[in-house]
Amino acid sequence: MKQIEYMNFRVMWLLRCSIAFVICLLLSSFTNLVYAESPLLTQKQRHVIDTFTTYNGATLKQVQVGWESYGQLNADKSNVILITHYFTGNSHAAGKYHPDNTNTGYWDSIIGPGKAIDTNQYFVISVDSLANLSVYDPNVITTGPATINPDTGMAYGLTFPVVTMRDFVNVQKSVLESLGIQQLHAVVGASMGSMQAIEWASAYPKWVNNIISIIGSVHSDAWTTTALEQWAIPIKLDPLWQQGNYTKDSRPMAGLTASLMFITQIALHPEYINQVGAELSHFALEDKPLNNILSDHAITAWLHDRAASRAAMMDPNHLLYLVRACQLFLTGHGQSLTEGLMNIDANVLFIPANNDLLLMPYHARDAYTQLRKLNAEKSSSHRIQYATLNGPLGHLNGILGINQHAQTISQFLARKD
């Protein structure tokens, strides 16, 4: 049994949001121009699954996740595009919760009325992952190690089962089914989101017509598995971690902050960090680190402070579970990658970043080559396409530089073959 509830906090704020949204909709019936100039508004909704069985066979009661949508579901529910989010992200993919918000969802440059993923045409939906990193973000609803286990009244901690991309997909499927949806025009995801997109197409091929894998991977190869481990290690070393048994107020924040420093660094590229360094005068010897082994260089302090401020809304155990979900990723969750890719019956567009240091472009290139070969073998007419992102941001070109492929994306989504 599943049920959908509106978030019951910030009621007045949501009311204002809703009024603004309705006004927007009314105006938009006269002209699309108004749509383009007004902010796209959305609201977080809550989906509850009474009993959820994880891929590894564990049972979770009262799984709750947040979701949000942009655009209108059409009559035959055939215009759905699912957006699957990245490691540090959540379902806030586009728009604002309130016209006064400073920030928009992460892919606002390509999702909205008249944009690459056109909300005048598509019903775009996104769902918070299980074990979402930003547990303490009031706009995130998730279930993970920090959640109270209804059986014990205590946080799950490490008793929470290991979850996989298939579990994320199954939670999304439950949200979609609760809306009567049974097919997806497309699944579009960046990074960890790309893993969910490809897993959707492999696990539920009849559902999925198109996949867009941005800065993505179809499996965590050995290199990626050990690289991801680097994000888990500082948390486990922090004496406050206590094998996962900590409270919100005694979280291992030093370990979590270190982990976020590592994530930010590898998700960027020297070109960008060196631009920041130049602003901090990182071209002369610095006195403090020269004279005190415990003093940081200015660029290290910059990276640390950025990570520490982001860590405030996050949970360290959740990070460990997301690392594991990524490490375990293998399209189809079977005995081989070929087996998983063979199941796919969709058009696929790969968009890696040329200077990505986290999921290097060989991931997309190899998957592209392998999928084309498999399609040829089974005489499939599906399109397998490839395009490359440029820019100084490395992996993050897939989030912040995605607009350079707005046309590639809109054309891929529009083709009927």
Added chain:
Amino acid sequence: MKQIEYMNFRVMWLLRCSIAFVICLLLSSFTNLVYAESPLLTQKQRHVIDTFTTYNGATLKQVQVGWESYGQLNADKSNVILITHYFTGNSHAAGKYHPDNTNTGYWDSIIGPGKAIDTNQYFVISVDSLANLSVYDPNVITTGPATINPDTGMAYGLTFPVVTMRDFVNVQKSVLESLGIQQLHAVVGASMGSMQAIEWASAYPKWVNNIISIIGSVHSDAWTTTALEQWAIPIKLDPLWQQGNYTKDSRPMAGLTASLMFITQIALHPEYINQVGAELSHFALEDKPLNNILSDHAITAWLHDRAASRAAMMDPNHLLYLVRACQLFLTGHGQSLTEGLMNIDANVLFIPANNDLLLMPYHARDAYTQLRKLNAEKSSSHRIQYATLNGPLGHLNGILGINQHAQTISQFLARKD
């Protein structure tokens, strides 16, 4: 006042070494062929500096370092090549201590009789760095945080002053001067060793005729400074670190092991780690990490075990000091890189690895371009050359794959202009 002493431990073993060495030398007087077939033998020697002033102005008493050499110093002491070692290395650059040793020095493929750095022609010498990582390797002699401070009778810990590449160079200069040497045909170093090579040429331009910078850098840019910080962080997070106050038996080994895992990963390349992964069947879902958040993937365990075994001979505080020395690196230690490079009055050969992820090839390429420009401006006739290493090992191609440029190196060293 300086003095040289023979290591006073393992006396019998050294005696056997020395006898073997003498026999080798005698044989070599008849034919070079015998040299090429017999192992190159060497022995660690000890150099003591009674009072050493660090670059940042601190005073250290009784600084001791190890050094070793290969080949013979000629009459006018003009045939000296100094080898400066990398982060996890020491002065054992070539040869064996005893014919029965399984391993040779790290660059044995290019240092030896008839090899690229020909010990029939050159007197090749290398010196253990200050704060050398492998304090508990019986073949390393170093002074650093783990050393007993003669003033207190306690280990220095974090009271040891921050040291820089200039300090490493000054210690080497002291060793050379104790042998009556006042000029260097070449300084050749990989990675952190390349920093010392270029620092030599900038700080003491009259000494240095040729520089070979392998997988190197002429400064720690902002990216490199934060990347290096990743190696320090796990040690500082380990509860056993205690702000550097620990004993040999209570070292923060978990943090040190994590740091070495990070170093190994970034010093390699996906191509190699994925080869190892294939041997470990890293292409199917693994049951243990799927079912237990605390279980590692086989590839993670491989990387961990490799690091843990190396950590046994190392000191965590020393690692922090080496990280800092690298982070602070700026050729010439002045106010700008241009100022430091301008001082150089030597031929320079850069040999980066094409797929280096630690000191990416842009380091060598940019330095090459800048040095050529500066040389043109001052009408210098010095040669500035560039060659690239290939292979699956990333940064480590500079150590394990160096032999592919044996001829480039020997020709560079042989030219008289």
